[in-house]
Amino acid sequence: MEVLVIAGGARSLGKYLSIKFSEKKYKVIVLDIDENSLNELKKENDNLITYVCDLTDEKNVINTFDNIDKEYGGINKFIYNAGYANSNIITKFEYDKFITSLNINLNGYFLCSKEVAKNMIKYNIKGSIAQINSKSGRVGSKHNSGYSAAKFGAVGLTQSLALDLAEYNIRVNSFMLGNLLDSEMFESLIPQYAKKLNIKESEVKQYYIDKVPLKRGCSFEDVFNILEFYISDKANYCTGQSINLTGGQVM
Numbered sequence: 001m002e003v004l005v006i007a008g009g010a011r012s013l014g015k016y017l018s019i020k021f022s023e024k025k026y027k028v029i030v031l032d033i034d035e036n037s038l039n040e041l042k043k044e045n046d047n048l049i050t051y052v053c054d055l056t057d058e059k060n061v062i063n064t065f066d067n068i069d070k071e072y073g074g075i076n077k078f079i080y081n082a083g084y085a086n087s088n089i090i091t092k093f094e095y096d097k098f099i100t101s102l103n104i105n106l107n108g109y110f111l112c113s114k115e116v117a118k119n120m121i122k123y124n125i126k127g128s129i130a131q132i133n134s135k136s137g138r139v140g141s142k143h144n145s146g147y148s149a150a151k152f153g154a155v156g157l158t159q160s161l162a163l164d165l166a167e168y169n170i171r172v173n174s175f176m177l178g179n180l181l182d183s184e185m186f187e188s189l190i191p192q193y194a195k196k197l198n199i200k201e202s203e204v205k206q207y208y209i210d211k212v213p214l215k216r217g218c219s220f221e222d223v224f225n226i227l228e229f230y231i232s233d234k235a236n237y238c239t240g241q242s243i244n245l246t247g248g249q250v251m
């Protein structure tokens with residue numbers, strides 16, 4: 001059974017992906033900072049293996065991947081899903097929130113990918129690394145300077161990792177999602193978006209749906225389907241890409 005590690009997989013999209021991939025041919029290992037959600041997840045599906053890990057803490061990340069190596073050996077697939085968004089106009093954007101965004105969206109991706117790459121090379125695995133990105137990593141995003149800057153940075157990291165790891169046949173790609181309108185992250189941003197757009201909170205989701213040519217938000221299932229293909233051997237000739245999944249909103 002192939003080993004698939006999901007970083008930031010305890011809640012929301014990550015939880016959905018963890019469960020769906022464990023129902024396929026993968027042994028799924030979930031890393032997350034949120035111990036309670038990891039325990040809940042384990043209760044729902046005890047095939048999942050969980051580790052509490054702060055993905056932004058270098059020592060914590062190194063120890064966690066050392067433990068995974070000791071317990072399970074080689075990693076075949078890795079998905080970096082952890083994200084953080086906070087919305088505000090630049091003149092009021094707090095620097096510590098900008099730094100938090102860089103830490104969770106970008107630096108954690110660096111720290112994990114480094115350990116994953118060492119593991120895949122050690123076991124001579126022609127593996128695949130996927131980073132969950134956003135359309136805000138493709139075009140600038142109003143009142144989202146921290147998020148957009150970090151997600152753009154992650155595209156540069158993906159391309160560089162793809163070049164570093166091509167000689168080992170390890171593929172690295174980013175996935176540029178449209179709005180996951182039913183996610184906790186999007187729900188939490190609704191008050192800030194209503195303020196930015198000067199509309200009622202109840203009108204925010206429809207406002208975002210109207211911007212999408214396919215007239216709906218991105219679903220968790222959309223993300224699973226595209227990831228399942230791109231991390232598989234069927235996408236063997238695809239690396240260093242940032243693949244749009246936006247219902248046509250960003251091309």
Ligand SMILES: NC(=O)c1ccc[n+]([C@@H]2O[C@H](COP(=O)([O-])OP(=O)(O)OC[C@H]3O[C@@H](n4cnc5c(N)ncnc54)[C@H](O)[C@@H]3O)[C@@H](O)[C@H]2O)c1
Nearest residue numbers: 008010011012013032033054055081082083134180183185
């Ligand atoms: N929600 C959206 O509308 C939307 C749109 C486009 C892209 N995305 C991206 O999709 C991904 C998932 O989005 P979501 O809304 O489900 O995110 P989320 O913030 O709800 O969940 C991310 C997971 O990461 C974990 N996490 C956060 N910081 C961590 C840390 N330091 N160490 C370990 N784990 C940590 C959280 O506990 C959570 O389980 C993110 O990368 C996000 O940027 C989301």
